[in-house]
Amino acid sequence: MASQEKCRIIDHQKVGPQHYKLVLASDYLSKHAQPGQFVQVKCSDTLDPLLRRPISLHQISPEHKTFALLYEVVGKGTNELTKLFVGENLDLFGPLGTGFQLDSQRNKHLLVGGGMGSAPLLALAERLTGQVSILLGAKTAANILAEADYNKLGHNVAVITDDGSKGKKGLVSDLLLERISQDSVVYACGPKSMLRAVAEICWQKKVDCQISMEERMACGIGACKGCAVKTKGGYKMACKDGPVFKGEDIIW
Amino acid sequence: MASQEKCRIIDHQKVGPQHYKLVLASDYLSKHAQPGQFVQVKCSDTLDPLLRRPISLHQISPEHKTFALLYEVVGKGTNELTKLFVGENLDLFGPLGTGFQLDSQRNKHLLVGGGMGSAPLLALAERLTGQVSILLGAKTAANILAEADYNKLGHNVAVITDDGSKGKKGLVSDLLLERISQDSVVYACGPKSMLRAVAEICWQKKVDCQISMEERMACGIGACKGCAVKTKGGYKMACKDGPVFKGEDIIW
Amino acid sequence: MVDLSLELAGIKLKNPVMVASGTFGWGQEFADYLDLNKLGAIITKSITLKPREGNPPPRIVETPAGMLNTIGLQNEGLEHFLRNDLPFLSKFNTPTIVNIAGESVAEYVELAKRLSKEPMVKGIEVNISCPNVAHGGMAFGTEPEATKQVISAVRKETTQPLIVKLTPNVTDITVIAKAAVAAGADALSLINTLVGMSIDIETGQSRLGRLTGGLSGPAIKPIAVRMVYETARAVNVPVIGIGGIMTGNDAVEFLLAGAKAIQVGTANFVDVTASLTILKGIEDYVDRHPRSLNFS
Amino acid sequence: MVDLSLELAGIKLKNPVMVASGTFGWGQEFADYLDLNKLGAIITKSITLKPREGNPPPRIVETPAGMLNTIGLQNEGLEHFLRNDLPFLSKFNTPTIVNIAGESVAEYVELAKRLSKEPMVKGIEVNISCPNVAHGGMAFGTEPEATKQVISAVRKETTQPLIVKLTPNVTDITVIAKAAVAAGADALSLINTLVGMSIDIETGQSRLGRLTGGLSGPAIKPIAVRMVYETARAVNVPVIGIGGIMTGNDAVEFLLAGAKAIQVGTANFVDVTASLTILKGIEDYVDRHPRSLNFS
Ligand SMILES: Cc1cc2nc3c(=O)[nH]c(=O)nc-3n(C[C@H](O)[C@H](O)[C@H](O)COP(=O)(O)OP(=O)(O)OC[C@H]3O[C@@H](n4cnc5c(N)ncnc54)[C@H](O)[C@@H]3O)c2cc1C
Ligand SMILES: Cc1cc2nc3c(=O)[nH]c(=O)nc-3n(C[C@H](O)[C@H](O)[C@H](O)COP(=O)(O)OP(=O)(O)OC[C@H]3O[C@@H](n4cnc5c(N)ncnc54)[C@H](O)[C@@H]3O)c2cc1C
Ligand SMILES: Cc1cc2nc3c(=O)[nH]c(=O)nc-3n(C[C@H](O)[C@H](O)[C@H](O)COP(=O)(O)O)c2cc1C
Ligand SMILES: Cc1cc2nc3c(=O)[nH]c(=O)nc-3n(C[C@H](O)[C@H](O)[C@H](O)COP(=O)(O)O)c2cc1C
Ligand code: FES
């Protein structure tokens, strides 16, 4: 069950060209949230923007009773968020959705993040045990997010950029192709085109693959049927059945 | 002519239960604004609130290249203003409208302010010479505004409140009745009922009276015909022909 | 606390706050977050005779102080509703009003007939105003003759209280309102969404999976208040006000315009407890203005 | 810089950005703040045959992302306009299009006749869509027969380019659009305001001096875009898009929907230079997407 609450802002830092990290306090959320789940954020107390905006949990720290969100400014909702100061409250509703299934059978975890998709994978990396590799891709060096945090976890981190300004030049799916093996399990988050490429690679290699899908949302709890994702089992709701789906189930 | 510009906030203080004073920097406005004129304030960069809000010039200091606004939080526009910090910019359009006529023939000036109406009269008091008396009325003591500033000018200040919590108990028009004389000239700003009482007193005493009228505004420059005030000469525009009108011209 | 109970079209309501069709799921989705027993009534999402998969995504897009949706009546169909959703709703002492949508007069009749046999259904809201389907939907709500035809046919088959939900996409809503009442409507609810469109300037295509969607939210409130005002004066059945109600004060505006009750739609997405906050706002207003609104 | 010039209904425009009737006064009010020579065209506030004092205040009230107005066509009448306002506008090399409103067919005809004799008037916009007057106004724009009648009559008396301004308060705007074109319209402009209402819950009365007002601003944009899209596909004359345009991107949305030009209304109140900022936004878009829009 989710909770709608006003959470105090503990920290708010610019971490990329258009990217900010918010650290918030909540007993409930930090205790119940799972990697891959998200919160619905009320970005303003006015009528513009009107609807809440879905943002994934970036870090979940029950021990500190805090959690973090990493967001990119792309429009008016995220722009309103930049105006918030430490000590102010932010109205959040969550945790929502079905997150990643932590597959404890396998122990070769491949986390594939494209652009902002690197954000939710950190919460997952923090919980996974076994051999964990993180593949991060972005347009350019500045957009590689949270690399230091991934390094701190002691996992293997590989970086690739579209323009070669950091790591190899290419797409993160290229990295995946290099690293994937029969005993891998893949978790991916990023733009649709990347997710599709990842799902296809995994399907060819017969490897399990969980991907986090984005869709515009209103209610966040499966009531409005607004966030439909086409799957082999018909339309599923990104906010409730997802955002994490099995790669093989999606109809692209 | 008015100018639409982003003015830097020099100071922003809470000065009453719901009242705030903003000090802003502008060469142009501080040089050209006249007492009784106003600015159209863009309270938000989103679409809610949408229209600018008219706020009178409270202090005009060409020597410091600054001016001040005094506002009361009554709705969403003024509520947005409270969120502004020193150093940020505020988008203003002004000075607008026809302000007070500084009557230099007469030298017994009676300034009558009710509630927020005390705000624009300070800019006037700063410019007037001769014998200046300030009559301030409000619901209760806490709502008497800018009294210290009026005192600093060395003018005679009398206060009255609806509940008697400060000064006499009664209406500011009661004070006016006591003080008015044949050689007075009256300048008034405040709620409609007060202005009407003031205008009637002045009419009976055959004393000149200038009153500042409020009407909801859109353009602020006489183009939309939105801010009509009914006068003996037909509908006049509060934003252009006013906000200051002759008391005797208004049809109540 | 003030008593806001009322009887509307023969349905006993604890208070005038209902949740609008399509914005509250089947009730169950919200049951964790608010006490369903506190609501005036629950209007279900539109159900159709057969299951409908709905429209292709994207199905929603935000617009200034509003949103467009083109859900396309996704639902599992009548039988699934009766078997799976109605039993849950029946556990609460809040009346369930079932909103129905058909592609033909025959479908509306069939739906009404079947629902008449369900004692736990306290009323039927007939959706002749859905803008997001290819067949039926709004077509029945824009022509007075079509309205009469579908409502008369439904009326013959059911003694359930009949609420007819009107579309604002008409020149004169009172014409359709009168037609619905003449055909036997016990109450009218309005407004459904206004047809709107939003284009992605990078692709040149609609931002929705279909060309157009239905506009809801605060943006449409002034239009809704006006239509409620006009309709309440044109007919002698109760009018239920809908459209952009976010606060208790918004709700009061509709009640002053002549609505006997109101429905909360888009606001449920912004705040899961919006309906109860709005109820509280109405109660506070009635406390402060005991004579302004008439509940009985 | 890209060339956005076009010919519309026989009027040569430097660019597709016009200022909407009633939101730019007689041009003079804005002349201190922007270069009127840079606009595509100036549409004057509606003029009537005789002076009109307008409606009692309050005349405007803000609503979510929009505003209601009930100005009531305050203006000094045709002769005053020709004597006092047209000479000023004639100093600019931007076409002046005069918006006319009548209480009867005869008044429209009289206005058109008189304006035909003025070489400095480059076109006439016929307002059959004003919701804020007791007689005439919107009545001519909600019935195709009435539309035909008034436009045919005007057409007979003038060779001036005729733009007919449509109301959105109709079931199907393409019906009215076709009627206007059949009667001789050279172009259509849409939308005028939607009829709305706002109630002061403390007094129980309208927040306006009249019961209802016209809703404009971003709130109505999705409705306007949809109606422009429908109309552009229903008629073979150019369509001018109006409704909630605040930015260049908003304008582009209308152009992609099928409008040949656009008008800026409420935005002029929020930013005196809005029309030119919007023009700049269109230019930037065309620079970035040279093939998306077609100017000629
Ligand atoms: C489950 C989920 C988790 C997400 N996690 C994150 C995250 O951790 N960090 C982050 O920065 N972003 C995340 N997003 C995307 C984020 O929700 C959007 O960027 C945000 O809603 C844009 O709001 P805006 O008002 O700033 O932009 P708008 O002005 O609303 O739109 C700007 C652009 O963003 C797109 N957009 C708007 N709403 C959504 C939405 N609900 N989902 C996807 N795209 C949208 C629009 O189509 C448009 O292209 C997530 C989205 C989903 C669905
Ligand atoms: C010429 C002029 C000078 C003014 N000077 C000052 C000033 O110095 N300090 C100050 O605090 N206020 C002043 N006002 C009033 C101020 O403009 C309103 O309080 C403000 O617009 C309310 O905006 P809001 O969004 O906070 O409230 P809203 O939510 O818009 O409305 C709250 C209440 O304020 C009223 N209101 C809204 N707009 C106006 C308006 N344009 N004029 C009058 N009432 C309005 C509404 O009817 C409503 O009752 C002045 C008004 C005018 C016309
Ligand atoms: C996502 C969504 C789905 C809706 N689905 C339905 C529906 O299935 N049946 C119906 O009659 N109305 C439906 N509506 C319309 C609402 O019930 C309501 O009439 C409209 O949204 C206006 O109210 P609001 O502004 O408070 O949202 C839907 C509205 C939204 C936003
Ligand atoms: C204050 C105001 C006055 C208006 N006066 C007129 C008018 O005199 N004639 C007319 O045809 N339209 C008039 N309109 C309608 C506008 O021209 C325009 O069609 C409408 O406002 C929608 O555009 P917008 O959303 O950009 O404002 C007026 C609109 C406003 C807001
Ligand atoms: S956002 Fe409402 S169902 Fe997913």
Ligand code: FES
């Ligand atoms: S506000 Fe537009 S004329 Fe005064």
